[in-house]
Structure formats: C-alpha cells, structure tokens
Amino acid sequence: MKKKVLLHTCCAPCTTQVYIDLVSAGLEVAGFFYNPNIYPKEEYQKRKEGMDLYCAKTGLPMIYIENDLDYKPGECNLCYKMRLIRTAQFAKSRGFDGFTTTLLISPYQQHDLIKDLGGEIAKMAGIEFLYIDFRPNYFKGRELAKTYNLYSQKYCGCSASIKTRGGKK
Numbered sequence: 001m002k003k004k005v006l007l008h009t010c011c012a013p014c015t016t017q018v019y020i021d022l023v024s025a026g027l028e029v030a031g032f033f034y035n036p037n038i039y040p041k042e043e044y045q046k047r048k049e050g051m052d053l054y055c056a057k058t059g060l061p062m063i064y065i066e067n068d069l070d071y072k073p074g075e076c077n078l079c080y081k082m083r084l085i086r087t088a089q090f091a092k093s094r095g096f097d098g099f100t101t102t103l104l105i106s107p108y109q110q111h112d113l114i115k116d117l118g119g120e121i122a123k124m125a126g127i128e129f130l131y132i133d134f135r136p137n138y139f140k141g142r143e144l145a146k147t148y149n150l151y152s153q154k155y156c157g158c159s160a161s162i163k164t165r166g167g168k169k
C-alpha cells in the first residue's frame with residue numbers, strides 16, 4: 001500500500017514540482033492549505049484561487065483551513081511553526097503516514113530552520129516529517145506555474161515581507 005503524505009502548501013507555484021516529486025517517489029499525496037500569514041485578504045484570495053485552478057487541472061485533493069489565528073507579521077520562526085504544527089496535527093488525526101511542506105522548495109525561505117522545525121514538530125506530534133530538499137527543481141516548478149497560468153505572488157506573505165520583498169517567489 002502507498003504511504004500517505006499530507007503536503008502543507010504555501011502557494012500553487014511552489015506546489016507544482018513538489019507534487020510531481022512526491023508522486024514520483026511513490027507517495028499518495030493530499031494538499032493542506034493553511035496560511036494565516038498571507039496579507040491582505042485580497043492577496044490571500046488570489047493565492048487560494050491559484051491553488052483551486054491548479055487542483056482542478058491536476059486532480060490534487062486539497063484541504064483548506066481558514067485563518068483562525070491572530071498572526072504577527074515578520075516572525076518567520078513562529079510563522080513556520082504555526083503552519084507545520086497544524087499540518088502535523090491534522091495529518092496525525094486523519095491517519096496519514098507523514099507530512100511535509102512546499103516551503104522546502106523555495107530558495108528564498110529559511111530552509112534549514114524549516115527542516116529543523118519539521119523534525120521537532122514531528123517528534124512532538126508522533127508522525128514522520130518527510131524532509132526532502134526540493135530546491136534543485138525550483139525553476140522547473142516556476143516553468144510549470146507559467147504553463148498552468150497560475151497566479152504568482154511578489155512577496156512571501158505577511159505585511160512585513162511586502163516592504164522587504166522577503167521570501168519573494
């Protein structure tokens with residue numbers, strides 16, 4: 001039987017190649033869109049619609065969790081944590097074998113921090129964190145995003161990152 005993995009998805013463009021890599025590795029994948037960091041609401045909506053479009057085209061099942069936290073912009077450590085904790089908890093409660101995140105494909109994110117947090121959260125939640133360095137395929141993913149005509153954001157997500165273009169995609 002295939003191993004089931006819950007994939008935290010930060011946006012559609014980063015999901016494209018990661019999904020291919022996971023399926024190629026023989027995994028069954030479901031997406032988990034939980035990103036209370038995205039500001040403002042209009043931007044959140046655009047990214048969500050981009051994900052809807054991508055899922056309609058590829059058949060990737062996606063679970064959407066509405067924003068339910070009072071989020072503080074600019075604190076990447078907490079921002080990664082809140083998203084990974086929720087993903088791990090959901091994965092555990094629904095019988096997945098493990099979880100991972102599309103944040104691991106971006107050369108603009110703090111890769112080692114995400115890797116470490118994923119490992120710690122996995123231990124706490126009692127479920128495997130599938131660490132894969134997807135970054136070598138980052139530009140393949142950007143090309144796929146153009147092919148699918150997906151919305152591509154210009155900043156990471158929070159209000160602080162609008163000014164700095166932090167984690168630009």
Ligand code: SF4
Nearest residue numbers: 075076079156157158
């Ligand atoms: S820059 Fe990105 S990762 Fe850091 S706090 Fe803002 S939205 Fe989160």
